[in-house]
Amino acid sequence: xxxLFPIFLVLAITLGLMxxxxxxxxxxxxxxxxxxxxxxxxxxxxxxxxxxxxxxLHPLMVPTFSAPPAHTA
Amino acid sequence: MSDxxxxxxxxxxxxxxxxFVPTEVAHDTxxxxxxxxxxxxxxxxxxxxxxQRSFVGEIRRxxxxxxxxxxxxxxxxxxxxxxxxxxxxxxxxxxTVGPRSAQTVDELDTTLSQYESKLTTLNESYQTLSERTRxxxxxxxxxxxxxxxxxxxxxQTSNIRSSFDDSATPLLTSHDDREGxxxxxxxxxxFVAGTIERSRVPTFxxxxxxxxxxxxxxxxxxxxxxxxxxSTNAETRKNVFIIFAHGDVVLAxxxxxxxxxxxxxxxxxxxxxxxxxxxxxxxxxxxxxxTVLYNTGIGRRxxxxxxxxxxxxxxxVVKKEKLIYETLNLFNYDVRRKTLIAEAWVPTRDLTxxxxxxxxxxxxxxxxVPPILHELQTSKTPPTFHRTNKFTEGFQAIMxxxxxxxxxxxxxxxxxxxxxxxxxxxxxxxxxxGFIILIAAVYMIxxxxxxxxxxxxEIIGQFFYGRYIILMMGLFSIYTGFLYNDLxxxxxxxxxxxxxxxxxxxxxVYTGHTYPFGLDPAWHGATNALVFTNSYKMxxxxxxxxxxxxxxxxxxxxxxxRFKRKSDIYTNxxxxxxxxxxxxxxxxxxxxxxxxxxxTKSPVSPPSLLNMLITMFLEPGKVDPEKQLYPGQGxxxxxxxxxxxxxxxWLLISKPYLAWREMHKTTGAGYVTLGNGEETAIARHSTDxxxxxxxxxxxxxIAEGDEEHEGHDFxxxxxxxIIHTIEFCLGCISHTASYLRLWALSxxxxxxxxxxxxxxxxxxxxxxxxxxxxxxxxxxxMWLNLTIGILCLMEGLSAFLHALRLHWVEGNSKxxxxxxYPFAPLSFAGEGxxxx
Numbered sequence: 001x002x003x004l005f006p007i008f009l010v011l012a013i014t015l016g017l018m019x020x021x022x023x024x025x026x027x028x029x030x031x032x033x034x035x036x037x038x039x040x041x042x043x044x045x046x047x048x049x050x051x052x053x054x055x056x057l058h059p060l061m062v063p064t065f066s067a068p069p070a071h072t073a
Numbered sequence: 074m075s076d077x078x079x080x081x082x083x084x085x086x087x088x089x090x091x092x093f094v095p096t097e098v099a100h101d102t103x104x105x106x107x108x109x110x111x112x113x114x115x116x117x118x119x120x121x122x123x124x125q126r127s128f129v130g131e132i133r134r135x136x137x138x139x140x141x142x143x144x145x146x147x148x149x150x151x152x153x154x155x156x157x158x159x160x161x162x163x164x165x166x167x168x169t170v171g172p173r174s175a176q177t178v179d180e181l182d183t184t185l186s187q188y189e190s191k192l193t194t195l196n197e198s199y200q201t202l203s204e205r206t207r208x209x210x211x212x213x214x215x216x217x218x219x220x221x222x223x224x225x226x227x228x229q230t231s232n233i234r235s236s237f238d239d240s241a242t243p244l245l246t247s248h249d250d251r252e253g254x255x256x257x258x259x260x261x262x263x264f265v266a267g268t269i270e271r272s273r274v275p276t277f278x279x280x281x282x283x284x285x286x287x288x289x290x291x292x293x294x295x296x297x298x299x300x301x302x303x304s305t306n307a308e309t310r311k312n313v314f315i316i317f318a319h320g321d322v323v324l325a326x327x328x329x330x331x332x333x334x335x336x337x338x339x340x341x342x343x344x345x346x347x348x349x350x351x352x353x354x355x356x357x358x359x360x361x362x363x364t365v366l367y368n369t370g371i372g373r374r375x376x377x378x379x380x381x382x383x384x385x386x387x388x389x390v391v392k393k394e395k396l397i398y399e400t401l402n403l404f405n406y407d408v409r410r411k412t413l414i415a416e417a418w419v420p421t422r423d424l425t426x427x428x429x430x431x432x433x434x435x436x437x438x439x440x441x442v443p444p445i446l447h448e449l450q451t452s453k454t455p456p457t458f459h460r461t462n463k464f465t466e467g468f469q470a471i472m473x474x475x476x477x478x479x480x481x482x483x484x485x486x487x488x489x490x491x492x493x494x495x496x497x498x499x500x501x502x503x504x505x506x507g508f509i510i511l512i513a514a515v516y517m518i519x520x521x522x523x524x525x526x527x528x529x530x531e532i533i534g535q536f537f538y539g540r541y542i543i544l545m546m547g548l549f550s551i552y553t554g555f556l557y558n559d560l561x562x563x564x565x566x567x568x569x570x571x572x573x574x575x576x577x578x579x580x581x582v583y584t585g586h587t588y589p590f591g592l593d594p595a596w597h598g599a600t601n602a603l604v605f606t607n608s609y610k611m612x613x614x615x616x617x618x619x620x621x622x623x624x625x626x627x628x629x630x631x632x633x634x635r636f637k638r639k640s641d642i643y644t645n646x647x648x649x650x651x652x653x654x655x656x657x658x659x660x661x662x663x664x665x666x667x668x669x670x671x672x673t674k675s676p677v678s679p680p681s682l683l684n685m686l687i688t689m690f691l692e693p694g695k696v697d698p699e700k701q702l703y704p705g706q707g708x709x710x711x712x713x714x715x716x717x718x719x720x721x722x723w724l725l726i727s728k729p730y731l732a733w734r735e736m737h738k739t740t741g742a743g744y745v746t747l748g749n750g751e752e753t754a755i756a757r758h759s760t761d762x763x764x765x766x767x768x769x770x771x772x773x774x775i776a777e778g779d780e781e782h783e784g785h786d787f788x789x790x791x792x793x794x795i796i797h798t799i800e801f802c803l804g805c806i807s808h809t810a811s812y813l814r815l816w817a818l819s820x821x822x823x824x825x826x827x828x829x830x831x832x833x834x835x836x837x838x839x840x841x842x843x844x845x846x847x848x849x850x851x852x853x854x855m856w857l858n859l860t861i862g863i864l865c866l867m868e869g870l871s872a873f874l875h876a877l878r879l880h881w882v883e884g885n886s887k888x889x890x891x892x893x894y895p896f897a898p899l900s901f902a903g904e905g906x907x908x909x
Contacts (some may be wrong), residue, residue: 002571002587004669032080033465033490040491044617045552048499049590051616052556054668055609056571056587060679063599068577 002057007050014046079460081469081487083635084480084893085420087455090427092415094404094444098435099413101170102444103397103899105434110900112427113418113456117405126402134182135398139391141185145380146388148192156377164386169394172439178394181387188380195373202366207300208337209359211268211311214296215339216352218313219266222292223345264317264343265327269336271295271310277334281316284326290317315341393901400899416449418456418896424448455480457893463521465490467542475881476891481635483628485889489880492621494542496879498549499617500818500872503826505561507550509865514544546873556591557819561860562826564594571595606823610816612664618812618883619657622805625887626650632888644728648720649801649887655713655720657809660686663702677701689714725798732790800886808883814875822868829859 021038025031079085094102106112118126149156167177269277274293281289293314300309314336316327331338342348404413419427428446435443457477461469465486471493472486501507517524517540529537536543558564571588572581572595581595588594592609596602626649633641663682672679680700688695689710696707833856840846885891 002585006589027078029078029460030462031078032082033487036082036487037491040488040495044491044495047617047620048553048556048613051613052591052609053587053589054665055612056593057668058671058673059583059605060672061601061605062583063572063581063595063605064601065574065579065599068579069574069595069598 004057007053010046010049014042017042079422081459081461081465081484083482083484084457084459084478085422086481087418087458087896088421088424089449089451089453089455090417090419090424091447091449092413092417092431092444093447094413094415095440095442096411096413097440098438098442098444099401099404100174100397101438102431102434103400104170104393105430105437106427107393107396107400107899107901109426109430110898110902111419111423113896113898114400114403115416115418116403117414117416118403123402127406128398128401131398132395132402135391135395138182138185139388139395141189142384142388142391144189145192145377145384148196149377149381149384152374152377155374156381158381158384161385161389164383167386167390169390170434170437174438178390181390185387188376191376192373192380195369195376199366199369199373202362202369206359206362206366209355209362210300211296211337212339213352213355213359214311215266215268215313215341216348216355218294219315219341220345220348220352221294222315223343223348263319263324264315264341265324265331265338266313266315266341267331267336267338268296268311268313269293269331269334271312273334273336274312274314277314277330277336280330280334281327284330285318285323288318288323289327291315396899396901420458420460420896454893456896458896459484459486464541467539468493470538471542471877472880473895475885476889477893477895479890479893482632482890482893483888485625485628485880485885488624488628490545492884493876493880494545494549496617496621496815496876497546497872498553499614499815500875501546501550501822501869502553502557502819503559503561503822503864504551504554504565506822506826506860506865506868507547507552507554509547509861510543510869511547511551514540514547518544546869557823558592558594558597559823559826562823562830564592564597566594567591603820607816607820610819611813612668614812614815615657615809616661616664617815618809619653619661621812621879622653622808622883622887623650623658625884626653628888632890640731641728644731645724645797648724648727652717652720652724652802653805655717657805659710659713667702721798721802724801725794728794729787729791732787736787804886808886811883812879814879818868818872818875822864822872825868826864829856829864833859 018039021042022035025035025038092102123129149158167181168174169177278291281291291314293312296311296313300311301307302309316331318324318327328338342351401413404415406413424446431444431446435441457480459469459473459478468490469484469486472484472489478484478486498507513536517537521540524537528534554560555565568589569586571584571586571593573584574581581599592606596605599605626646629646629649630642633639633646660682663685667679667682670679677699680702682702685700685702693714694707694711696710701707833852834849837845837849837852840849
């Protein structure tokens with residue numbers, strides 16, 4: 001059943017991944033780059049997924065076709 | 074972030090150092106530092122004419138040497154198929170440091186000038202020989218053709234004259250007593266023979282006719298083969314002519330006219346035997362010349378091959394020496410102490426490395442006097458140095474194109490590594506196209522080493538430079554492709570759709586199960602698919618845009634802390650943030666909230682967010698209960714509007730007010746400022762004392778020349794703040810709307826992809842005949858080419874540009890200060906692409 005729960009679940013997972021990348025990237029000349037890139041990647045991937053999921057949660061319009069579509073659900 | 078390692082977050086800390094270099098080690102020291110590529114020297118003689126600097130003589134000599142290497146390069150270029158040039162990494166190296174270096178360079182100078190003179194002589198003799206060959210060939214033609222004339226004339230005159238079969242018989246004569254062995258000059262009917270350019274022949278005839286009033290007989294034939302000028306490779310076609318006339322005056326006129334028209338006159342004997350002899354002689358001479366010419370050519374080629382073996386190493390040495398002496402010219406020369414004093418910017422982190430390099434240089438040169446390095450305190454702005462590797466340099470370069478970051482400010486390039494490919498991907502989202510650019514990038518990366526060595530040309534070179542950017546763009550595009558559910562305009566059915574079509578209806582029914590990842594495939598092919606996706610993509614653009622701008626705004630804060638202007642957080646950052654969030658942050662929250670509400674179960678029909686925003690401004694506080702998004706909306710919106718309204722004067726006035734208070738405090742305390750605030754008085758470090766203590770000689774390092782003042786004029790602050798306020802407030806609205814390009818480009822991309830499919834492969838994927846298969850082949854080929862050319866390349870470049878614009882304008886305007894100058898160290902490797 002469509003609910004908001006997955007959004008918060010995946011948010012928690014994303015925050016967990018971001019913290020892990022902050023804490024566990026080892027020291028070295030590229031630490032800043034790797035950390036920033038990983039954290040930002042997780043964040044933006046979550047954002048776009050979340051927006052896509054949210055947009056289809058309670059849709060305000062239904063797909064209409066000119067002829068009955070032949071496809072498997 | 075730890076301090077042990079350099080971070081791309083800010084530019085590196087730089088130190089101004091002073092180098093005291095004894096003259097004996099100077100050359101080798103600069104050589105070592107040039108190989109290191111970490112030191113940017115300052116010009117300590119800015120007022121000195123380049124022709125008056127200390128090392129002008131050496132530079133002149135090196136320029137001569139480089140001119141010679143360029144000459145060799147040009148000569149080899151003409152024969153590059155036959156003469157191989159050994160590449161630099163295969164050449165035997167020339168040692169230009171150490172105790173024998175001066176000797177090596179002198180030897181190189183002599184070698185180069187010797188080769189040059191040899192080559193020039195060879196070239197000249199080749200030229201002369203070719204000229205002679207040409208002349209002799211012309212002479213041969215003239216001899217042959219005139220033989221034909223004389224024979225023809227002879228057969229004609231034998232009809233006129235009754236006697237003599239002697240071939241020495243003159244053509245026409247009024248004197249019967251002349252016989253045998255006459256030279257041309259003693260004949261009554263003399264002639265002039267020679268060659269002239271074919272194009273000039275008609276003019277020649279006309280001029281002669283007019284000048285001599287028709288008292289001549291002229292004959293001419295074409296020479297079949299054209300003559301090729303060896304130096305210009307131009308072809309000229311010539312004709313042989315022979316003119317018969319009588320009388321010295323007439324002949325002199327003919328000769329003059331011929332010379333003025335550029336004809337070459339050859340002395341031809343009327344006597345056939347003599348002509349035959351002359352012909353034989355010419356042929357022999359020609360043969361000899363050909364042999365000599367051939368040998369000269371071989372000799373020249375051998376010289377060039379020898380040169381080709383070492384040319385690259387010579388060019389390298391000459392180039393490095395030039396750089397070294399130009400750098401030495403920047404130093405200050407202390408005559409009494411025989412030392413050179415240099416000032417340079419060096420990353421503080423690398424000071425030990427530089428010390429080691431200096432010691433190494435001393436050992437190499439064999440002297441015992443090391444150069445001394447000494448750090449200086451200064452208030453001058455150091456150059457901005459971002460230490461990049463092959464992955465980050467592309468991203469840093471595209472952000473640097475907007476402007477070099479100020480010294481030690483937050484570097485937008487670090488975040489662009491992720492946000493740039495991401496924003497690109499939002500506009501480019503297609504699994505297939507993302508995959509294509511991904512494999513292109515992977516190919517370039519796997520062949521990195523080979524491609525870096527060769528000259529790829531401008532366009533491919535640009536793509537190669539950005540290969541890691543393209544790699545990231547490809548990866549993110551595949552991700553957004555999955556979200557948009559678009560694979561070459563087809564959809565994937567990875568999960569169960571959230572829509573069913575019971576009883577073959579044309580309208581979908583929502584099952585309540587949301588498609589878990591990406592856009593539901595049920596929308597593919599629906600007549601109202603675009604209405605839904607447009608709404609989704611536009612709202613997503615606004616959400617992503619506001620979040621990006623908020624993020625960029627927050628980057629201001631570390632800058633305020635680093636540059637010790639904590640008050641700016643309260644005068645700039647907070648009002649800006651509140652303004653942005655109270656209007657557009659609120660809009661984003663409303664978007665997300667409206668999506669999260671099940672409107673089928675709500676008594677209110679879903680309100681239009683656009684109208685809501687407009688009425689928020691036009692009629693604050695009044696919200697129609699039939700159209701409200703949530704209860705209490707009117708009150709909340711009034712509060713938010715109030716906050717935004719307060720932020721504008723807050724942003725406008727508070728910083729100038731603080732500056733005005735400061736000004737009054739300092740003038741009140743009796744300080745006489747030089748038009749500056751208190752801050753610069755503290756920031757200035759006097760270094761003259763430190764320097765005077767060190768120097769005793771004539772040399773004086775000009776470390777403290779002009780001061781750097783920031784005009785903390787009160788008027789400046791006011792004006793700056795007014796501009797800043799207007800720019801920010803108007804910018805908020807226009808930039809938010811600007812993010813809609815994320816929607817626009819992804820729509821265009823999806824539509825283009827669909828149109829391409831429907832125009833090429835649609836309906837042909839199931840061929841039922843040979844014709845069908847051929848059609849599939851042709852259309853498939855077209856589809857592939859247009860996909861790569863239009864959808865990947867053209868759309869890719871377009872999305873690249875727009876993503877870059879979003880970073881430069883919408884992103885950077887929220888925090889970027891700029892105004893720095895890049896760190897440009899003396900580096901031999903860096904100058905590799907420049908010619909000697």
